[in-house]
Amino acid sequence: MTDAARSTRPRRVVLLGSTGSIGTQALDLVRRNPDRFAVTGLSAGANLELVARQAALLRVPVVAVAVDDEQALATAIARAADEAGTAAYDPELLTGPDASTALAAREADVVLNGITGAIGLAPTLAALEAGTTLALANKESLIIGGPLVRRAAAPGQLVPVDSEHSAIAQCLRGGRAEEVRRLVITASGGPFRGRTRADLQEVTVEQALAHPNFAMGPVITTNSATLVNKGLEVIEAHLLFDVPFERIDVVVHPQQVIHSMVEFTDGSTIAQASPPSMLIPIALGMAWPHRVPGAGPAIDWSQAASWDFEPLDQTAFPAVALAKQVGAAGGTWPAVYNAANEVCVQGFFDGRLRFVDIVDEVARVVEAYAAEPGSRVADVSLADVLEADRWARAAAVEVPTTP
Incomplete structure (x- = not known):
């Protein structure tokens, strides 16, 4: 048509x-x-x-x-x-x-x-x-x-439609693909921003579900607290925009007004900014490449505001580094990461795992997958993906119960 x-x-x-x-x-x-x-x-x-x-x-x-x-x-x-x-x-x-x-x-x-x-x-x-x-x-x-x-x-x-990737898609309109130096994905830092790994030992489910900016489902909210969600977004950005993992960074921006940025080879950075809301990326997704007037709220520039940016603490939140590892491996590895995480998050809800155990156990499942024949499949089929998903869920169920 x-x-x-x-x-x-x-x-x-x-x-x-x-x-x-x-x-x-x-x-x-x-x-x-x-x-x-x-x-x-x-x-x-x-x-x-x-x-x-x-x-x-x-x-x-x-x-x-x-x-x-x-x-x-x-x-x-x-x-x-x-x-x-x-x-x-x-x-x-x-x-x-x-x-x-x-x-x-x-x-x-x-x-x-x-x-x-x-x-x-x-x-x-x-x-x-x-x-x-x-x-x-x-x-x-x-x-x-x-x-x-x-x-x-x-x-x-x-x-x-993810706000971060919608932001990148909008920013990329400002230059050609060969002019892109890196993608910068912003993260709120979740409810535990600034805490050390030691501080996270006794986190409760209620605390993990208290996202500072958005009301979301329990799995997505917990993924935002562990930063697994940001790890998934890094893999997604690589697949959507064909930018190597070493040129995709994550920066903590607690206000979530800037949804992501693109840095170009001449040193210029273009950022997409709007109040925390999914309405604009949803409207763009349905109407692309056109904008929908009045889709969502705009920034009130008459009000004083400060925007903060902080480096990601990879010791307290190792999920992004692990995601880059499985993303670079490609094939069925990201399916293992995702499936293991879904099971481990449920384990946290059920009291089987502590909050800090979620990503640790995902990493254990990922490491164990290296011995599986499916980890070496190059030309991936739907059956391969579903089998990797099944294997990872079964492997993740076997994680030890928190004492």
């Missing part, structure tokens, strides 16, 4: 993970911009009541959920439609573990993948294989399936 044809109607959006943080904010943008966006499909996990209300409000043609219970979804939608005064609403329903993947393959202008975790990989590949623009908030699918996703994506088909 030509750009001219697209400009005469709203952009058709399939939204995966509609009940999560990314999904709910994306729907807010859609409701505020009906001339720009029309949701043609929604997918969710198990929150049938919320996805039913979302679908009924916008009369979305196709609704998909991971729960394999079409009758329960139909009942929730009928109830939501009655409450919304749209009783005649009767969408197509997709249910089961492959529902999001099937929805991602449908015709659309853009698929926004806001699913959390490794389960987002199959929908990512389905959207790319369908030729749809993919607005990617599910960083795990790129990280664990890097070679697969890069092979499947046509030039310009993959648009980052």
